[in-house]
Amino acid sequence: MIWNQKGVALLAVIALISILLTAGLHLAGVAGRSVLVTGQHNDRYAAREMALSAIHLAMAVLADDAGKNDTDSIQEDWANPEILAEMLSQMGFDPEQLSVQITDELGKIQVNALLKEFPGHHINPDQLRLWENLLHLLTSSDKSADDLDPRAVVNALKDWLDSGDDGAVSGLTGAETPFYRTLSPPYDCRNGPLDQVKELLDITGIGPESNLTVMFEDIFTVHGLSDVRSTESFFSYSGRININTAGIVVLKSLLPKGMDEFARDLIDFREEKSEDDLTFVNPLDKGWYSRVIDLSKQEKDFFDRMICYHSHIFKVSTIARVNQATVRLSGFIKREQHPKTNQWICRLVQIEES
Numbered sequence: 001m002i003w004n005q006k007g008v009a010l011l012a013v014i015a016l017i018s019i020l021l022t023a024g025l026h027l028a029g030v031a032g033r034s035v036l037v038t039g040q041h042n043d044r045y046a047a048r049e050m051a052l053s054a055i056h057l058a059m060a061v062l063a064d065d066a067g068k069n070d071t072d073s074i075q076e077d078w079a080n081p082e083i084l085a086e087m088l089s090q091m092g093f094d095p096e097q098l099s100v101q102i103t104d105e106l107g108k109i110q111v112n113a114l115l116k117e118f119p120g121h122h123i124n125p126d127q128l129r130l131w132e133n134l135l136h137l138l139t140s141s142d143k144s145a146d147d148l149d150p151r152a153v154v155n156a157l158k159d160w161l162d163s164g165d166d167g168a169v170s171g172l173t174g175a176e177t178p179f180y181r182t183l184s185p186p187y188d189c190r191n192g193p194l195d196q197v198k199e200l201l202d203i204t205g206i207g208p209e210s211n212l213t214v215m216f217e218d219i220f221t222v223h224g225l226s227d228v229r230s231t232e233s234f235f236s237y238s239g240r241i242n243i244n245t246a247g248i249v250v251l252k253s254l255l256p257k258g259m260d261e262f263a264r265d266l267i268d269f270r271e272e273k274s275e276d277d278l279t280f281v282n283p284l285d286k287g288w289y290s291r292v293i294d295l296s297k298q299e300k301d302f303f304d305r306m307i308c309y310h311s312h313i314f315k316v317s318t319i320a321r322v323n324q325a326t327v328r329l330s331g332f333i334k335r336e337q338h339p340k341t342n343q344w345i346c347r348l349v350q351i352e353e354s
Contacts, residue, residue, distance in 0.1 A: 109221070161192065243309065
């Protein structure tokens with residue numbers, strides 16, 4: 001067995017309770033609507049309940065993990081698809097019927113962190129540098145994006161997010177509501193934080209006309225809310241990226257220009273295992289990156305301002321199949337400590353079906 005059995009019984013019980021509840025709902029739904037719905041609809045309903053059960057299992061795994069250490073990394077059980085698949089198998093699910101994957105949302109670039117706070121219109125200079133690095137990488141590596149203007153993208157994104165500037169357009173390439181109302185179909189500029197990553201496609205310079213071929217969901221997140229002032233109606237996004245889980249494009253964007261090739265070294269360091277391929281060799285403790293790359297003091301100061309080693313928001317992706325019905329769900333999970341008991345709990349804050 002490839003995962004530690006300690007605590008697994010508790011996780012299995014929690015997940016089993018969820019499965020029994022959803023199975024009960026399924027049976028009740030079938031009994032109550034058997035005359036009105038087709039077998040195909042029943043299969044889709046059952047598949048969706050299975051997918052929800054997998055999300056509840058992931059929530060139990062994440063809550064259990066929080067009590068073990070104060071870091072989150074690709075070295076942990078929650079990040080290992082094989083371990084999650086074995087858990088599902090132990091509960092009686094066929095891997096061909098149900099799969100689940102957990103990814104760290106803070107391993108991505110927080111789109112909304114471009115602004116210092118909401119409502120507001122001031123750019124965070126560290127986040128601006130991050131975006132400039134990212135867009136430089138995309139324009140230099142993706143030939144279809146040769147005409148992409150990094151400044152135009154940043155101006156358009158800023159105008160989409162900002163408010164309180166009396167609708168002023170940023171530079172010559174920004175865009176506010178009057179521009180978007182000329183499109184077909186017309187729509188308004190949000191003037192606030194994005195709710196979903198796919199909303200980036202609505203922004204001029206980033207949408208289909210930009211010819212970008214990157215997978216936005218792998219690089220960006222709309223999560224990361226960090227500060228809500230109790231006496232004022234302002235909030236902000238931390239913008240800190242978990243270096244223990246960030247992908248290669250995000251790591252390249254964090255590194256100084258000319259050093260993006262070291263992103264692969266950082267990933268290799270994180271993933272290096274012993275000869276028996278059972279344990280990770282390198283601990284991902286605070287400052288571990290300094291054992292891989294050599295940064296100047298100024299570069300290190302920027303790097304440290306931009307990174308973290310833990311997360312509180314995760315994405316759970318699950319696929320469930322029942323006969324010919326297939327359901328794909330993405331659940332966004334927030335992990336936090338209960339204010340009274342201090343026990344770690346997980347809340348489902350957003351769910352998407354595709």
